[in-house]
Amino acid sequence: MSEESAVPREPGPLRLRNSEFAPGKTLIMAIVNRTPDSFYRPGVTWDHQKALDRAHEIVAEGADILDVGGVPAKPGGDVDVAEEIRRTVPFIAAVRAAYPELVISADTWRHEVGRAACEAGADLLNDTWGGWDPRLAEVAAEFDVGLVCSHAGGLPPRTRPFRVAYPDVMADVLDRVLGLARRAVRAGVDPARIVIDPAHDFGKNTWQSLEITRRLGEMTATGWPVLMSASRKDFVGETLGTAVEDRLAGTLGVTAVGAWLGARVFRAHDVPQTRQVLDMVAAIRGDQVPARLVRGLA
Amino acid sequence: MITTAAVCPAPPLLARELTGRAVVLPELREACAAAVARLLASEPAAVLVVGAGAATATWDADDRLDLSAWAPGLRTRGNSRLPLALGLGAMLLDEAGFTGRRILQAVGEAEPAAACLRLGAAAGQLDVTAILVMGDGSARRSPAAPGHFDERAAPFDLAAEYALRDGDMAAVAAFDAALARDLMATGRAAWQVLAGALGERRPAGEILYADAPLGVGYLVAVLDT
Numbered sequence: 001m002s003e004e005s006a007v008p009r010e011p012g013p014l015r016l017r018n019s020e021f022a023p024g025k026t027l028i029m030a031i032v033n034r035t036p037d038s039f040y041r042p043g044v045t046w047d048h049q050k051a052l053d054r055a056h057e058i059v060a061e062g063a064d065i066l067d068v069g070g071v072p073a074k075p076g077g078d079v080d081v082a083e084e085i086r087r088t089v090p091f092i093a094a095v096r097a098a099y100p101e102l103v104i105s106a107d108t109w110r111h112e113v114g115r116a117a118c119e120a121g122a123d124l125l126n127d128t129w130g131g132w133d134p135r136l137a138e139v140a141a142e143f144d145v146g147l148v149c150s151h152a153g154g155l156p157p158r159t160r161p162f163r164v165a166y167p168d169v170m171a172d173v174l175d176r177v178l179g180l181a182r183r184a185v186r187a188g189v190d191p192a193r194i195v196i197d198p199a200h201d202f203g204k205n206t207w208q209s210l211e212i213t214r215r216l217g218e219m220t221a222t223g224w225p226v227l228m229s230a231s232r233k234d235f236v237g238e239t240l241g242t243a244v245e246d247r248l249a250g251t252l253g254v255t256a257v258g259a260w261l262g263a264r265v266f267r268a269h270d271v272p273q274t275r276q277v278l279d280m281v282a283a284i285r286g287d288q289v290p291a292r293l294v295r296g297l298a
Numbered sequence: 299m300i301t302t303a304a305v306c307p308a309p310p311l312l313a314r315e316l317t318g319r320a321v322v323l324p325e326l327r328e329a330c331a332a333a334v335a336r337l338l339a340s341e342p343a344a345v346l347v348v349g350a351g352a353a354t355a356t357w358d359a360d361d362r363l364d365l366s367a368w369a370p371g372l373r374t375r376g377n378s379r380l381p382l383a384l385g386l387g388a389m390l391l392d393e394a395g396f397t398g399r400r401i402l403q404a405v406g407e408a409e410p411a412a413a414c415l416r417l418g419a420a421a422g423q424l425d426v427t428a429i430l431v432m433g434d435g436s437a438r439r440s441p442a443a444p445g446h447f448d449e450r451a452a453p454f455d456l457a458a459e460y461a462l463r464d465g466d467m468a469a470v471a472a473f474d475a476a477l478a479r480d481l482m483a484t485g486r487a488a489w490q491v492l493a494g495a496l497g498e499r500r501p502a503g504e505i506l507y508a509d510a511p512l513g514v515g516y517l518v519a520v521l522d523t
Contacts, residue, residue: 294311297317
């Protein structure tokens with residue numbers, strides 16, 4: 001880890017839109033993909049109205065952040081800037097109109113898309129591809145929105161890991177995400193709006209994703225809010241030998257470990273189940289008061 | 299001489315912090331607060347708090363319950379050895395804003411009736427007019443109760459309710475300690491201390507709450523001579 005990138009910040013509130021979320025408060029970032037070909041339930045929210053219906057549903061389920069993506073992570077047919085904007089930005093505008101205070105995240109690595117998304121009302125730029133486009137941070141600064149600083153192992157967007165090896169994967173994660181966070185702060189992004197993400201599966205084999213899960217405490221110890229994006233991913237499927245439809249329990253196991261180790265934002269397909277896990281872990285950690293207790297107390 | 303008494307149950311859930319985000323049994327909490335308010339209406343200089351403990355003993359008046367014994371995560375401070383009933387009695391007095399002198403008297407939960415009556419009679423000689431009695435009915439009132447269901451439980455609790463309502467201290471004095479133990483009625487000894495303190499007098503009683511919503515008989519009453 002380089003010395004420059006190793007500087008932690010004080011654990012403090014995470015600022016998103018008009019809200020501040022204290023450490024100990026966990027947030028669910030619910031996924032709405034404006035794609036015909038994402039890996040889980042492909043095309044389910046490809047239709048604009050179906051995507052809006054899904055937005056209403058996840059808001060009702062208690063999602064804190066809505067994450068809108070227009071390009072699948074996997075390799076595939078080209079989705080250019082204009083097409084990505086066409087897929088995501090009108091939808092962001094519609095969600096913004098329906099929910100003036102909801103935190104909306106735009107899942108994109110491109111600054112042009114990020115700019116259009118912010119103009120439509122996005123509050124957070126979820127840069128899953130690890131700062132591939134350095135101008136994205138400038139957009140975050142310009143609009144005073146949040147930025148997710150992720151580790152993709154230096155891979156270009158929409159590529160799969162090919163025989164990736166790290167002397168120490170967590171050291172590489174910390175080096176890159178803290179470096180990105182510092183770069184973002186230098187670009188003028190509000191430090192309270194920066195989130196770091198180890199990015200499970202991105203530039204990682206399953207052993208490496210298990211390792212960053214096991215050692216997530218090293219990320220949370222930096223003080224930067226940590227996003228965990230593990231929902232139904234391949235490392236869960238490979239670990240359990242399950243297809244994508246049957247990865248919820250595994251995902252929730254990862255969620256519980258991440259929450260226990262102090263992650264604060266959880267990107268999820270399954271909102272109510274994730275909320276229950278987070279509430280349970282928060283109660284175990286002592287971060288949240290349980291709902292109603294009488295057992296042994298009557 | 300004791301002239302006024304309040305009787306309240308002593309479940310841990312009376313401590314608001316222990317029940318989580320929900321306010322559990324608000325009617326019971328309100329009845330307890332009302333009973334203590336009635337007790338304090340005469341502005342007593344001192345209150346004698348009586349409740350069951352492992353052994354008969356007087357506790358430091360400044361002692362407070364350590365809730366962490368029930369909820370370690372709360373990391374509260376207090377005397378972890380203070381009997382629950384006394385701690386909750388002190389808590390009710392605190393919540394009512396009582397700042398006067400208090401005496402915390404534990405009565406051994408296994409003390410036979412005669413010993414309880416003697417303890418009460420001795421307390422009646424103190425320069426105290428108000429007594430707060432913390433004790434519960436049977437914990438075997440329903441299949442979901444902590445002690446499961448015992449068909450003798452409801453009649454036992456009803457007898458206690460009627461005796462307090464009627465100011466019938468002789469009936470209280472006659473409660474069977476062995477039956478009370480079988481029924482997990484932890485308030486028996488404290489109630490008999492009250493009977494000892496009031497002696498031959500027949501106070502006017504009023505029941506503010508009598509129910510077993512969680513399978514434990516809760517009885518809230520006020521008595522005035």
